[in-house]
Amino acid sequence: MPPPPSQSQSQSQSQSPIRIGALAPLSKPGWAEAGRHLLTGIELAVGDSGIPIDLLIRDTAADPAKATAAVDELADLGAAAIVGEYHSVVARTAAARADARGIPFLCSSAVLDTLTEHPTDWVARIAPAQSHCWQVYADFLLAAGHTRIAVAAQPTVYWESGTRVLRDRLTSRGATLVEVDITEVCDALVDSRATALLLLAGTPEPAVPIVKAVRADARLTDILIGAPAGQPEFTEWAELLGADGTGIPFLSYLPEALTPLGERVDSALHERLAGPPSFVAFEGYDTIAVLAEILRTHGSDRKTIAEAWPHISVEGTRGHIRFSRAPGISVGIWQWAWPPVQVIDRDPADPARIRVRYSGPRS
Numbered sequence: 001m002p003p004p005p006s007q008s009q010s011q012s013q014s015q016s017p018i019r020i021g022a023l024a025p026l027s028k029p030g031w032a033e034a035g036r037h038l039l040t041g042i043e044l045a046v047g048d049s050g051i052p053i054d055l056l057i058r059d060t061a062a063d064p065a066k067a068t069a070a071v072d073e074l075a076d077l078g079a080a081a082i083v084g085e086y087h088s089v090v091a092r093t094a095a096a097r098a099d100a101r102g103i104p105f106l107c108s109s110a111v112l113d114t115l116t117e118h119p120t121d122w123v124a125r126i127a128p129a130q131s132h133c134w135q136v137y138a139d140f141l142l143a144a145g146h147t148r149i150a151v152a153a154q155p156t157v158y159w160e161s162g163t164r165v166l167r168d169r170l171t172s173r174g175a176t177l178v179e180v181d182i183t184e185v186c187d188a189l190v191d192s193r194a195t196a197l198l199l200l201a202g203t204p205e206p207a208v209p210i211v212k213a214v215r216a217d218a219r220l221t222d223i224l225i226g227a228p229a230g231q232p233e234f235t236e237w238a239e240l241l242g243a244d245g246t247g248i249p250f251l252s253y254l255p256e257a258l259t260p261l262g263e264r265v266d267s268a269l270h271e272r273l274a275g276p277p278s279f280v281a282f283e284g285y286d287t288i289a290v291l292a293e294i295l296r297t298h299g300s301d302r303k304t305i306a307e308a309w310p311h312i313s314v315e316g317t318r319g320h321i322r323f324s325r326a327p328g329i330s331v332g333i334w335q336w337a338w339p340p341v342q343v344i345d346r347d348p349a350d351p352a353r354i355r356v357r358y359s360g361p362r363s
Helices: 007-014 032-048 064-076 088-101 130-143 157-171 185-192 207-216 235-245 260-273 279-298 302-311
Strands: 018-024 053-059 081-084 105-107 123-125 148-153 176-179 196-200 224-226 250-252 313-315 320-324 334-336 342-347 350-359
Touching: 018 032, 018 064, 018 088, 018 279, 032 053, 032 081, 032 260, 032 279, 053 064, 064 088, 081 279, 088 105, 088 123, 088 157, 105 279, 130 157, 130 250, 130 342, 130 350, 148 157, 148 185, 157 176, 157 196, 185 207, 196 207, 207 224, 207 235, 235 350, 260 279, 279 302, 279 313, 279 320, 302 320
Parallel strands: 018 053, 018 081, 081 105, 105 123, 123 334, 148 176, 148 196, 196 224
Antiparallel strands: 250 342, 313 320, 320 334, 342 350
């Protein structure tokens, strides 16, 4: 005969489910594999939370208009809070709408600094800000001896912001950043005399064709290809590029060693994803871990959740999570300052093996 439920279990079972909205890019043109990892982490944490949560999932498909509509729908459905999103431009739209509607938004995996146009208590973020993590990438380039770096960037807010962060960091330390035409990369690289090329562009188009062209050009055999935004993280990259996609450093927000919780979560995520989880899956889990602790200790009222960000302290999968108004972020949101930041790549000798190329400063 099973033991009687504990008081907390009885209370949990008697409570009505708390509605929580979840945003993720689950279809094209969104980065659907990233969205799947994010949602897998979120769903695993919901199951582990011990709180009755009714998760309302909405596919943003990397479309800001869909994000706006989803926030409005979730607010009207009575969601206590909204979590998630991977694409920065979409997350910015969702954050602005959540702020306007007065519903808490805990952003999981988008790094663009300016998520809102003015300070707000309604928005908090698990992922690091771009001005922090992309500076770490610039430091990696400098430490590796690269002083003349080329950037092939698409004209979007996210890529332009990344270019600005890199330029400010590199030029302040005596290096040079050169922007090259994304349609004529190989000739431009030869003319620029750069030793590294950074792909600030979407995948598979145009990033994959650029990698193939550079790898095939005998003039560029010694050039380092880098992808700060993490294009090589997921299986589609390896499937399309094979060996050409290895040895391309990218940013990852995992520590040298996971917490005990992280070790357990890693195993569970690996089983659900039928392969190694990306850092995005851990961001999804940590998002719900934070929100569940707020629901347990502060309740599910929207205003109460928003007021709780600076008072919460949670042991996550990748370290201890606290929120603050992070210095250097131009607009005030509540930020985990900082998650771990590493520069990693896939070993050309064994693409399944991840190599840590550089680690950022610990918070």
